[in-house]
Amino acid sequence: MSRSKISNRRNHGMTLLESLVVMVLLAVLVAMLTPAFAPRQPNIARIRCVNNLRAIGAPFRIWANDHLDAYPWELSTNEGGTKEYAFGPEVYRHFQIMQNELGQTPKILLCPADKDRFFATNFINFNNSNLSYFAGITILATFTNTHLFLSGDRHLTNGTSARRGLLKLATNDPAGWAGGIHGDEQNPTGNILFSDGSVFSLKTPGLRQALQKPGAAPAMVAVP
Numbered sequence: 001m002s003r004s005k006i007s008n009r010r011n012h013g014m015t016l017l018e019s020l021v022v023m024v025l026l027a028v029l030v031a032m033l034t035p036a037f038a039p040r041q042p043n044i045a046r047i048r049c050v051n052n053l054r055a056i057g058a059p060f061r062i063w064a065n066d067h068l069d070a071y072p073w074e075l076s077t078n079e080g081g082t083k084e085y086a087f088g089p090e091v092y093r094h095f096q097i098m099q100n101e102l103g104q105t106p107k108i109l110l111c112p113a114d115k116d117r118f119f120a121t122n123f124i125n126f127n128n129s130n131l132s133y134f135a136g137i138t139i140l141a142t143f144t145n146t147h148l149f150l151s152g153d154r155h156l157t158n159g160t161s162a163r164r165g166l167l168k169l170a171t172n173d174p175a176g177w178a179g180g181i182h183g184d185e186q187n188p189t190g191n192i193l194f195s196d197g198s199v200f201s202l203k204t205p206g207l208r209q210a211l212q213k214p215g216a217a218p219a220m221v222a223v224p
Helices: 003-037 041-065 204-211
Strands: 133-136 148-154 164-169 187-193 199-203 221-224
Touching: 003 041, 041 133, 041 148, 041 164, 148 221, 187 204, 199 204
Parallel strands: none
Antiparallel strands: 133 148, 133 221, 148 187, 164 221, 187 199
């Protein structure tokens, strides 16, 4: 074999090796840069949670329009409401009663960031374990009072640790969020659905400011 052919093969082999090295380096570079430009998963979950609450607000209003401008917990079960459950642990009933307005499945009642709750395929087997949101059972929650807490993330607290059951929020209470769903332990965030249908993501200072608005407090919320 001539020296020229051996030289050509060597040159060809070096070119392939260099190409492989370049490809590997590019792959590593892309892997390093992708997380910087990709949306953060926690933010995606929070946005989906906001959209869920917006979608819940409309059924509340539709249900109330069909029931003398009252929310489910303001009417007795004899009138098609859930008043008898307002101060009990079965928070899911306030949402289950609106199944015709909410749609065929309770999918929007589960926050994608809430890893301790589970998706329910129907309203027949629906219960607190399939619900991520509290019900703002403040009586006389009229449409004219746009500052009332209608619903929101269940990790709401009044200065105590995360809890289930009835929670009273007053202007002088250290209201806040427990960690574990949105944000982190040092900087928790939550979403609130107001009675006018608006939804806001609020950190603890914003939550307390919302309670200072006329007619917002004292608020009673049922946490599942």
